[in-house]
Amino acid sequence: MSNFPFAIVGFDLDGTFIDTAGDLTAAVNETLTFAGRPTLSIAQVETMIGGGAKHMLTLGLEATGGCTPEAFRPLYKRMLAHYEAHIAVQSRPYPGALEALDRFDALGVKVAIVTNKFESMARKLLGELGLLDRFATLIGGDTLGKGLSKPHRAPIDAMIGRLGGEVGVTRTAFVGDSIYDMMAARNAGIPGIAVSFGFLHQPIEELGADAIIDRYDELIPTLQRLAA
Helix, strand or coil: CCCCCCCEEEECCECCCEECHHHHHHHHHHHHHHCCCCCCCHHHHHCCCCCCHHHHHHHHHHHCCCCCHHHHHHHHHHHHHHHHHCCCCCCEECCCHHHHHHHHHHHCCEEEEECCCCHHHHHHHHHHCCCHHHCCEEECCCCCCCCCCCCCCHHHHHHHHHCCCCCCCCCEEEEECCHHHHHHHHHHCCCEEEECCCCCCCCHHHCCCCEEECCHHHHHHHHHHHHC
């Protein structure tokens, strides 16, 4: 039986486990082009990712001239349709991510995805990449209902419950790249580990993480240090 100090480790998806910047940027830019706007760079779009698709497009439109509520809805539907149809063209796991899952499997640690992406989109992405069955559960931004996505603690609590744990008792950690991730972990009373290679909106030192990793091979030693 493993003596690893954590029984459950959750991961954010975009910018944490999967580098989705290329496909998200393509979807935003196709929509901006349709609307007669200038396109954005991947680096610009990366700073807009993390709060869900609607938030991302809102920021993209604001950066290129603004948008009325009436004009937004059809553009939003267009972006979602394009993204769904091209969801795994460029998206790939970050280096070392799959090896980290292998190590957790060997240690008997349950792993999950908790994302602000729509659950259907997250499920499709992981399915097309052949990774869906690597996670014990998947919780999306719309899984629990309106207002219950990160930074709310509810998705973390739901993850623990789904994996047979007990909130406040089962040793759990969460890995992410945004303030939403670290706040959700903090609100749930568990350690939050920030990845420096994600879609950062601000200096990583300002996220309030319990630890920062630069590569996935640092994750397990970091968790062991946190537990000690």
